Amino acid sequence: MAVCIAVIAKENYPLYIRSIPAENKLKFHYMVHTSLDVVEEKISTVGKALVDQRELYLGLLYPTEDYKVYGYVTNSKVKFVIVVDSSNTALRDNEIRSMFRKLHNSYTDVMCNPFYNPGDTIQSKSFDTMVSGMMLQAC
Amino acid sequence: MDPGLGTTSGGLYLSLSENEQRRYTDLLHTLCQPDSSGKVPVSKVGELFRASQLPAETLHQITELCGAKRLGYFGTRQFFFALKLIAAAQSGLPVRIESIKSELPLPQFMGLKNDSSELRISSHSKSAEISGPQSGMLAVKIPRPTLIKNTKHSEGMTEKQEPWSPPLSPIGSPPHSPGYQSSPLCSFGKQRSSTDHIEVSSETKHSSLTATLKEGVSSSNYGISTSHSHSTALKLQSMDRSTEEISSVYPDDLWRINEEQCEYYTVQFKTLQSDLSSHISGSVAKKFFTKSKLSIPELSHIWELSDVDCDGALTWHEFCAAFHLIVARKNGYPLPETLPPTLQPSMLQMDGASQEPKHNNAFFSASFELPPLSHIQKENSEEINAMESSHMPSADADVSSHERQSDSCKSAVSLTMIPEVKGTPTENLPFLGALAKRGNLKHTDRTQEMDPHHKSWTRPRSYSSTSIDDAMKKSEEPPTPPPRPQKTHSRASSLDLNKLFQQNNQGGKSAWLPPPPALPPRPLPSQVTMYNSGSDGASLQKAGHQSNFADFSKYIEESETSQTQPPIKPIRRKHRPESQNLESLETAASLPSSTSVSGSKPHLPVQKQSSKVKKATQTAIRKNKETNAVLARLNSELQQQLKEVHQERIALESQLEQLRPFSFL
Numbered sequence: 100m101a102v103c104i105a106v107i108a109k110e111n112y113p114l115y116i117r118s119i120p121a122e123n124k125l126k127f128h129y130m131v132h133t134s135l136d137v138v139e140e141k142i143s144t145v146g147k148a149l150v151d152q153r154e155l156y157l158g159l160l161y162p163t164e165d166y167k168v169y170g171y172v173t174n175s176k177v178k179f180v181i182v183v184d185s186s187n188t189a190l191r192d193n194e195i196r197s198m199f200r201k202l203h204n205s206y207t208d209v210m211c212n213p214f215y216n217p218g219d220t221i222q223s224k225s226f227d228t229m230v231s232g233m234m235l236q237a238c
Numbered sequence: 239m240d241p242g243l244g245t246t247s248g249g250l251y252l253s254l255s256e257n258e259q260r261r262y263t264d265l266l267h268t269l270c271q272p273d274s275s276g277k278v279p280v281s282k283v284g285e286l287f288r289a290s291q292l293p294a295e296t297l298h299q300i301t302e303l304c305g306a307k308r309l310g311y312f313g314t315r316q317f318f319f320a321l322k323l324i325a326a327a328q329s330g331l332p333v334r335i336e337s338i339k340s341e342l343p344l345p346q347f348m349g350l351k352n353d354s355s356e357l358r359i360s361s362h363s364k365s366a367e368i369s370g371p372q373s374g375m376l377a378v379k380i381p382r383p384t385l386i387k388n389t390k391h392s393e394g395m396t397e398k399q400e401p402w403s404p405p406l407s408p409i410g411s412p413p414h415s416p417g418y419q420s421s422p423l424c425s426f427g428k429q430r431s432s433t434d435h436i437e438v439s440s441e442t443k444h445s446s447l448t449a450t451l452k453e454g455v456s457s458s459n460y461g462i463s464t465s466h467s468h469s470t471a472l473k474l475q476s477m478d479r480s481t482e483e484i485s486s487v488y489p490d491d492l493w494r495i496n497e498e499q500c501e502y503y504t505v506q507f508k509t510l511q512s513d514l515s516s517h518i519s520g521s522v523a524k525k526f527f528t529k530s531k532l533s534i535p536e537l538s539h540i541w542e543l544s545d546v547d548c549d550g551a552l553t554w555h556e557f558c559a560a561f562h563l564i565v566a567r568k569n570g571y572p573l574p575e576t577l578p579p580t581l582q583p584s585m586l587q588m589d590g591a592s593q594e595p596k597h598n599n600a601f602f603s604a605s606f607e608l609p610p611l612s613h614i615q616k617e618n619s620e621e622i623n624a625m626e627s628s629h630m631p632s633a634d635a636d637v638s639s640h641e642r643q644s645d646s647c648k649s650a651v652s653l654t655m656i657p658e659v660k661g662t663p664t665e666n667l668p669f670l671g672a673l674a675k676r677g678n679l680k681h682t683d684r685t686q687e688m689d690p691h692h693k694s695w696t697r698p699r700s701y702s703s704t705s706i707d708d709a710m711k712k713s714e715e716p717p718t719p720p721p722r723p724q725k726t727h728s729r730a731s732s733l734d735l736n737k738l739f740q741q742n743n744q745g746g747k748s749a750w751l752p753p754p755p756a757l758p759p760r761p762l763p764s765q766v767t768m769y770n771s772g773s774d775g776a777s778l779q780k781a782g783h784q785s786n787f788a789d790f791s792k793y794i795e796e797s798e799t800s801q802t803q804p805p806i807k808p809i810r811r812k813h814r815p816e817s818q819n820l821e822s823l824e825t826a827a828s829l830p831s832s833t834s835v836s837g838s839k840p841h842l843p844v845q846k847q848s849s850k851v852k853k854a855t856q857t858a859i860r861k862n863k864e865t866n867a868v869l870a871r872l873n874s875e876l877q878q879q880l881k882e883v884h885q886e887r888i889a890l891e892s893q894l895e896q897l898r899p900f901s902f903l
Contacts, residue, residue: 211550213520214538222535224575225542 101198101234102166103127103182106206108218109175111135115221118182119234131180134160134168138178141170155203156196171199179203198233205229258325261344262318283317290324300324492571493578495562503558510557517551523560530564536573540564543577555583 103118105127118127137160157170162185171179179202183190209215209223265286287297304319325344326332495503504514510526511518518526527537544560545552552560559581567573 208542208548211520211545211548212538212541213524213550214534214541222538223542224539 101181102184103131103180104202104230104234105131105180105182106202106221107131107135107178107180109177114177114219115226115230117227117230117234127182130163130166130168130182134170134180135178137161137168138170138172138180142172142176156199158192169195169199171203173203173206177206179206201229201233258322258344262321265321266314266317283320287320287324290328292324292327296327297324300327492566493562493574494580495558499562499565500558503561504554506561507554507557514554517549517553518557520550520552523552523557527560527564530568532564532567536567537564539573540567543574544581546577546583553583559583 103116105113105117106115108114113128113131116128116131118124138157141157141160155171155173157172160168160170160180162168165185166182167185169181169183171181173179179199181195181198181202183195205223205226206221209221209226210217212223215221215223287300290297292300300320300323303323304316506526507514507518510522523541524537527540528534530537532540540560540563543563544556546556547553559577562581563573
């Protein structure tokens with residue numbers, strides 16, 4: 100269902116970014132990059148004292164003509180961005196939330212690996228498998 | 239093959255070029271040191287043959303061709319013949335006498351050992367291994383019969399004899415050629431001897447792997463003095479051993495951990511974490527596995543595969559699986575995408591039944607020796623002895639280790655052979671006993687630990703726990719409903735009264751009163767009749783109220799038949815329609831007199847039963863009182879409702895009047 104999935108580190112560089120179809124990679128990269136601003140905006144509105152109350156799921160960041168971009172941020176300021184096709188109207192908010200939850204879980208699994216240094220690009224095969232599964236559901 | 243071959247080989251003039259001559263002689267002298275009889279030790283020949291990387295079938299043929307099989311030994315001539323045939327085979331020519339008539343390129347051997355060791359022979363014999371599936375191993379069977387003679391561990395070996403088994407295809411192909419395997423071992427031995435002559439195979443495919451291994455070996459050289467490196471060295475050694483084991487195993491069994499491997503892994507686990515049931519933390523494991531010199535991505539992948547519960551720590555089974563994967567990877571096997579089922583902790587738990595965590599340290603050293611002595615082949619037990627002696631915490635153990643080594647050689651062949659090996663010297667008994675224990679004991683204590691890993695373990699994600707307890711409590715409610723009020727107090731009291739009338743008419747007084755004893759009915763009818771007569775008389779007195787009298791009479795009858803005392807009667811009558819209140823009072827007033835009159839008459843005959851009658855009357859009175867109370871309540875409620883309805887009606891009428899002028903208009 101998702102056309103592009105990206106994991107962005109706290110310092111706003113990508114840890115993992117993958118998109119299908121492969122030829123529009125640059126476009127998706129750019130889209131994810133621009134969405135970072137929106138994410139920052141959303142997480143900055145909540146005050147410092149309310150960090151605990153801030154919800155992880157940010158919802159629709161912005162819609163474009165062809166795509167919709169959803170965001171999710173963890174407590175360690177690692178961002179997940181999912182780009183879905185606008186024509187996929189059947190996609191409900193709950194489904195997006197579940198996708199983010201799965202992403203988050205897989206990300207924590209990757210972090211548990213002592214051979215993974217935080218800040219490295221994610222090269223875990225299980226993570227790849229999970230992402231592929233999410234991306235190919237509708238396709 | 240040909241019976242005449244023996245003579246053929248003997249009579250055939252083996253033309254060897256100068257190169258070949260030189261090479262063969264070199265080989266003969268450097269590698270194989272023929273004893274005084276001019277025979278080349280079969281073991282060495284076997285090694286060499288294996289190093290040639292030819293399929294065992296070919297080697298078999300070569301042996302037969304060159305006449306050694308027939309003769310039972312390898313003479314110089316036979317040796318040269320064999321070498322030539324090997325060259326031919328490696329060149330792709332069929333193994334025939336004819337093929338060696340021409341000059342051929344020199345045969346290639348990989349990783350020839352320079353060490354001479356009888357014990358390597360013993361390792362060969364052991365190669366015949368234990369674990370059945372590994373029978374396919376590369377082990378050259380040629381040396382077997384002669385090995386028995388040579389080895390000092392004949393006892394155990396005789397049982398181990400296996401017939402010349404057909405070779406397996408993997409022999410020719412795999413990256414783990416025996417020579418490759420043996421080279422690090424050689425190097426190990428050479429570390430001790432401080433000389434290092436490893437002939438790396440010319441085949442490039444294996445060269446890289448050997449190189450990496452050599453690197454590891456050389457790196458371990460530096461660390462050899464420190465205990466730190468011991469684990470590395472052991473690791474490499476184990477890897478080599480298990481390498482050999484793995485190489486010889488069918489691909490299906492590649493992912494199956496043997497007992498020896500398991501023991502070794504357990505030992506390593508213990509060095510990292512003494513408690514077998516707890517975890518190795520991620521950082522500790524990382525340090526340990528990094529020593530294996532695998533690349534970080536690969537290690538990361540291995541970790542991913544083996545840490546099934548994704549908790550950043552390794553349990554014993556996970557550790558074994560990871561170790562096994564590393565060993566496999568070191569030997570060139572590609573890592574699987576998913577964890578093979580045989581390596582999963584749930585599976586390992588069953589396999590690990592032979593492991594008993596409750597080892598004594600004494601047994602540790604013994605088990606320590608086991609993995610080195612794994613079923614596999616080219617183990618140089620001297621090397622191992624030397625290796626492990628350096629690792630022994632106490633110097634005393636060296637001697638004992640050597641002894642144990644030799645004995646364990648017999649026993650190590652297979653743990654299943656334990657019962658047969660019981661005849662060994664007494665000093666081995668405790669060791670063997672431990673082996674037996676390990677072999678027989680089940681992993682009950684592991685089950686509990688592994689239970690969480692059995693299930694598809696997902697980290698507990700946050701979710702609201704269903705309040706099952708609450709639901710259970712709710713089901714216990716509602717408690718039993720309060721007991722229903724007596725029928726007499728129900729709303730349809732009038733119906734009951736009707737019933738009473740009917741009962742009275744029937745005269746079945748006793749039925750109406752639940753408690754009353756059976757006796758009273760007798761006098762009652764008589765009294766009833768008396769009272770009736772009395773009441774009739776009273777009713778007759780008031781001719782003006784006949785209409786009411788009919789009711790009253792009934793009531794009176796009822797009241798009298800119910801044996802209520804006179805004072806109760808008026809109360810009952812108050813429930814009558816209001817219009818009849820006065821009359822009821824009047825009748826009540828009259829009644830007592832009548833009843834007293836009537837009562838006096840039959841007084842004498844009734845006296846005997848009066849006490850019983852009184853009791854019955856009292857209960858009846860009580861009942862009636864209750865009924866009266868209920869009826870009074872009912873009446874008041876109805877009155878209230880009536881008032882409310884009246885008020886509503888008034889309100890509505892007033893509204894209507896208000897609206898009327900409008901409607902008129």
